[in-house]
Amino acid sequence: MAPPDPLPDDEAAFLSQAIDQALAAEQQGNLPIGAVIVLHGQVISRGANAIWRPNLELTRHAEMEALRAVPQELWPQAHAMRLYTTLEPCLMCAGAILLHHLGGVVFGSTDPQGGIAFCLANLPPYFHAAFAMVDWRGPIAPDECDPLYRRVVEHERRRRAT
Numbered sequence: 001m002a003p004p005d006p007l008p009d010d011e012a013a014f015l016s017q018a019i020d021q022a023l024a025a026e027q028q029g030n031l032p033i034g035a036v037i038v039l040h041g042q043v044i045s046r047g048a049n050a051i052w053r054p055n056l057e058l059t060r061h062a063e064m065e066a067l068r069a070v071p072q073e074l075w076p077q078a079h080a081m082r083l084y085t086t087l088e089p090c091l092m093c094a095g096a097i098l099l100h101h102l103g104g105v106v107f108g109s110t111d112p113q114g115g116i117a118f119c120l121a122n123l124p125p126y127f128h129a130a131f132a133m134v135d136w137r138g139p140i141a142p143d144e145c146d147p148l149y150r151r152v153v154e155h156e157r158r159r160r161a162t
Contacts (some may be wrong), residue, residue, distance in 0.1 A: 007106075007140055014038050014084040015108055015141055021048040021062060022086045022148050029053040031155055032148045035062040035085040037070055037102075039077060045069035062086070063093035067100060079103045086145045087152065088115035088138060098130040107138035108145025113153065 007015060014036055021034025025048035033049040047065030051058050063085055070081070082104035083097060089105065094116035097105060110117070123131060139145070 010041065011084070011106065012141075014043065014082075015086075015106065015144075017043060017046070018062075018084045018086050018108070019144060019148070021046055025049040025062065026151065031152045033062040033085070033087050033152060035066040035083055037066045037081050037083050039074060039081050044071065044074060044081070059092065061090065061093050063089050064096060067096055075100070082106060082135075086148050087111050088117060090114045091116055091119055094119075094131075095127065098127055098134065101130070102134060104135035105137070106140055107136075108141040109149040110139045110142075111149065 017036045018034040021036065022032040023034070025034060026032035028048075028050070030052050031049040035047045036043050037045045037047075045066045045068075047062040047067070047069060049062045050060040050065060063083060066083060066085075074081075078101045081102045083102055084106045086108045088107045088109065088111040089097060090111065091114070112118075120128075120131065
């Protein structure tokens, strides 16, 4: 993963939309994680974490929700799509991103508890080759996204304590 570089204004706007999705998720009682997928400078899908509400469904990560929302007819252009997310994707989300052949991922904050970075050395050959084909950048906005990540950790801590 590349070291953080300043985001151009349009990319900052896309990450800002992902942050809006994260805040909306939190307002609905879910973890504050959000994502958007962009194709040719236009947002084509959005996703907000929805693992707890309306029903318990642990695969409803923001990135997965954004992937599910991509219009079917746009998938042939997946290599030109870029996913912006507030938090480094987990193993499940990274696998889905790789299988869909997205061209890029930009994440705001590192996830030292469950982010894909800790798995990279152990990826199977197919996924390792696919990972090398994706432009991964992050953490690109820790000032904005680290507070969201700290709230994710706090929500999870409280949930496990009950």
